[in-house]
Amino acid sequence: MPAAPSALQGSFDVAVIGAGVIGCAIARRFTLEGARVAVIEKAPDILDGASKGNSAILHTGFDAPPGALETACIAEGYAEYLEIHDKLGLPLIRAGALVVAWTEEEEALLPALIQQARDNGVADIAPLSAAETRALEPGLGAGVRAGFRVPREYLIDPWSAPHAYLLQALANGATLLRGCEVTGGGFDGAMWRLETTRGPLSAGIVINAAGLYGDRIDARLIGHSDFTIRPRKGQFIVYDKPAAALATHILLPVPSKITKGIVVCRTAFGNLIVGPTAEDQDDRETAALVPETLAALRARGEEILPALAGQDVTAIYAGLRPASEFKDYQIRAHAGLNYVTVGAIRSTGLSSALGTARHVHRLCAEFGHQRTPLGAPVWPQVTGISEYARRDWQCPGNGGIVCHCERVTRREIEAALSGPLAAQSLAGLKRRTRVTMGRCQGFYCSAALAALTKGRLTQPMAEAEDDR
């Protein structure tokens, strides 16, 4: 429901621009630390930018650059996720990763990688021979030369995690403004006044977590940006659930300078994905799927796991990494301006978000932001939609299954359409429930879903037949 521009009520301690995984985690951290937070998101729903599509790996940071800010944020974010996931109802699939060398050159890089992992504090790693690698993953194709296992690389749900972070912020007093784009603003030495498409808003501190638009927001609000975003596209193929039986580990290639390379891993939803590619582009909006690239991904997937050849493709998707000319995160506190840029969180933001949020909070403390942390914060639970945990369809009173492939119940859909973080788009509803995301892609349930969501989405799935 695009609200007309109006004076937004109230003034906040902190305004977070952008509700990607980073903005959601920052909103949570500042709320728990006692601040009054507003989260401002231009899209009708949260997670509409870089956080829309990723590999959903909870990285240990074993292959991150030693000493980098990114590496520290990953370590801290990883640790906090392990600590809080149960309390928020978030899944954790302890898959472990297997780095596999397929060529002589890759094999030669392994010792350095293992050393790098140890330098990054990931010590539980031992080199594996070809036979040992294959013993761990018998489905691997021909040509495995060596490898090593990273036992604590895990899989999570890319969407329920940020949802839970923001839900906890909202349950403890934060405000979410969706469909609200920041168009400008200024700092008067004490307070920020932000101009948005829904009216002005004032805040003590502004945090730019605008992802693919981080540089643009900097330019708009503080007159310049220290980096330029150049989106890096990653395309994926999702295989149907039987394919998940083909590999236990997250199968990682030996990373190159530019990318972590083509990964094969399960998903929290019980599927198996192959991807991502790494393709630089100028377009910040469109992550276009390219048939030839998808075919190549398929072929690569079948080299890694030959049994993939007989498996059905359930879905295809692509995401955009907010990459910049720098390798590391671009996080800067502009002290005189009460402004923090949290930019270029390129390819590890899901893992680092909770740690990045803590880092940003510490930066703000440096320029005088100090509140009393909440004594007994509320811990709302998200509905678990991991295939590796009990699902609603197995429980009484679920209202019946609506989406048959993903076994999404009416109760789950109703829950996702209500509450403080109610889905407002079909895409948002999918991220919360998985509805229509299975093998039939809506063949069976679109009609029932269109009826169920009638009048409740900003972009309806369909209009009444007699509305001519």
Place this chain on the structure above:
Amino acid sequence: MTGDLPGFADVVIVGAGPAGLAAAAELKARGVGSVLVLEREAQAGGIPRHCGHSPFGMREFHRLLRGPAYAARLLARAQAAGALVKTGVTVTALHPGSGLSVASAGGLRQITARRVLLCTGVRESTRAARLIGGTKPGGVLSTGALQGMVHLQALRPFRNPVVLGTELVSFSALLTCRHLGIRPAAMIEPGPRVTARRPAGLLPRLQGVPLLRNTSITAIEGRDRVTGVSLQTADGARRRLACDGVIVTGGFRPEAALVRDSHLTMDPATGGPVVDQFGRCSDPAYFAAGNLLRPVETAGWSWNEGRIIGRAIAESLGDEVPDFAQNMKIELQGDVLKYILPQTLSACPAPAALRHFQLRVTRPARGRLILRVNGEVVLSRALSALPERRITLPLNALPAGAEGVAELSFEDGPA
């Protein structure tokens, strides 16, 4: 709802489409004690529920019906015969020896049966499975989803879509559009010719819809809603066509997730379970009928299969069809023959339920079909066929009581 679900039935049928409902009526007519049909949708009837057009029912009811009326009659007949039809119940797992896990609004529970008949039908393949590029806006639908929106919910998902495909079902998509009072921007066929038989191929012209052959969709455009498609012709020429929806039709695949996740043997060629001439699966307590067996046949054909396989099940309960090993496997040679059904034959004196082998070809084929048993030619027959068209071969082309391996091949040449 689950409270009044019996925990046992002589025969449980999974899926209340034409095949399942026909089998239910037949089983009751043959005196089987308890017949329970489980259907996951809120309404029984299967695909015809949302086929707003005719012709359905000539063979079954000797009259011309639209899909929904046909579905209602099939249900009424099964219920009148004494079958118990439960909707809103999803079978989630098949266990050896005919135990089923079922889910409903009440949660999860188990049901046992002496025989289980699987009739879960077919669906169309997706945009993702076809690796069609571009973005992922709203308004990309299968024919089935479109029909459901229009005929079950009185909703209209778009006003100016394109139709991808020229199978029979693609023309149903055109009819559904006509019902909505909208005219598709184009009908798009990657191949050189319309897949469906005449007279369906005349429909686009009648509706004033341009038919683009040798053309594929390389990308779908739009952020929230479809705004257009990129097209490429066989000679490499590209162009853009504005539209607000894409109907991705046909490319049928059996809805076989349940079978695939079970102990039953699958046939990768049909995408359904391996069956013998009685429709019996690799676990003799399980049978299958209807379009789950293969892509794709008509409602009438599926209905008839439900009936004759239902009869075979009734006889198996009376022990007239004894349990025995499946002793002959039919293998396809080369890449012209796409699938064959049944895939195995059991040594059994009882008359077969399926009297014909059903075949399809992968490309237009003109030549000879040759059947060999243990290396010896037992049949050589002229064949001239197009993809997606029904081809049958009498089961008795195989010598009675033959054992071993039968091989079917196709050789190009003068028919």
